[in-house]
Amino acid sequence: MDTPFFIGSMSGIDISDSVAVPFGSWAKFKFSTSQSGTQKVAFYFYWTNPFQEYVVINAATDMEAAGYLKAHGPWTFYGFNFSEVNATALFSLYGSAGPVAVTTHASAFLAGVGATGWTFGDDTEGTSILSGVSLNTTMFPVPPGDVVVFEVALALEYENDSGDIEADFETGDFRIACPVVVFSLLNSPPGAMALMHEASSASTGS
Numbered sequence: 001m002d003t004p005f006f007i008g009s010m011s012g013i014d015i016s017d018s019v020a021v022p023f024g025s026w027a028k029f030k031f032s033t034s035q036s037g038t039q040k041v042a043f044y045f046y047w048t049n050p051f052q053e054y055v056v057i058n059a060a061t062d063m064e065a066a067g068y069l070k071a072h073g074p075w076t077f078y079g080f081n082f083s084e085v086n087a088t089a090l091f092s093l094y095g096s097a098g099p100v101a102v103t104t105h106a107s108a109f110l111a112g113v114g115a116t117g118w119t120f121g122d123d124t125e126g127t128s129i130l131s132g133v134s135l136n137t138t139m140f141p142v143p144p145g146d147v148v149v150f151e152v153a154l155a156l157e158y159e160n161d162s163g164d165i166e167a168d169f170e171t172g173d174f175r176i177a178c179p180v181v182v183f184s185l186l187n188s189p190p191g192a193m194a195l196m197h198e199a200s201s202a203s204t205g206s
Contacts, residue, residue: 001150001181004043011039016170026177031156032166040090041169042153043178049142051189059183060136061152063089065110065176067169070126073117074163081122083163086112088155091135095148104140108133110154115163139186152178 002022008015009029018027020043029041049055071083087110095102110131115123135152142148154176158165169176 001045001047001183002179004045004152004178006044007042009039009041013039013041015041023179024177025179026175028170028175030166030168030170032164033158034160034162034164036159038155038157040153040155041176042090042151045150045152045181046147047142047150047183048147049144052144053189054144054187055142055189056186057140057142057148057183058136058138058186059091059093059140059150059181060134061091061150061178061181062132062134063091063108063152063154063176063178064132065089065129065154065169066131067129067167067174067176068126068171069111069113069129070124070166070168071113071115072122072124072164073115074122076117076162077119081117081162082114083158083160083165084112084114085156085158085165085167087129087167088157089131089133089135090151090153090155091137092151092153093137093140093148094151095140095142096146097141098143102141104137106135106137107155108135117163150181150183152181 007018073081091106113127115125
């Protein structure tokens with residue numbers, strides 16, 4: 001699968017620009033907050049099981065990220081003001097096994113930074129991200145005719161105690177990218193080879 005059907009955030013981040021094209025999809029965003037929580041921006045793909053029986057798949061993808069994380073802890077009369085932000089690449093599969101929801105996740109830590117302000121001054125810390133990581137998951141069941149959704153995301157986890165953070169994946173050449181999701185069948189239902197060849201030919205235009 002070389003083109004996502006959707007690029008965006010289900011948690012409220014505004015995407016400033018994005019492109020969904022074969023083998024070259026990307027997105028840009030900048031996020032700042034003085035709150036604590038999590039956010040993610042993701043590329044979404046899907047596949048429908050065309051067979052009359054369960055299949056089990058292995059899946060893999062790449063996440064590329066170029067950006068900058070910043071944490072700021074301001075000066076305070078008493079105690080400390082703290083902020084921290086971490087970025088992680090996530091690969092998640094969502095589906096069902098009959099009436100039961102099924103999910104699986106793989107992750108890779110990209111970067112993190114923290115800052116602490118106190119009586120003698122504020123503190124601002126930053127770190128660059130220039131990473132390409134591979135993620136994979138195995139043994140995911142897909143019932144006959146069911147849909148499996150593949151999510152490739154950059155996730156932010158942040159904590160602020162009177163501080164603030166910023167995650168910049170927008171400025172200049174900064175962005176996140178997901179070129180492709182690939183998967184393979186671990187079992188071989190009747191007609192599997194012909195259907196997989198047809199899907200591969202349609203994807204490459206041959």
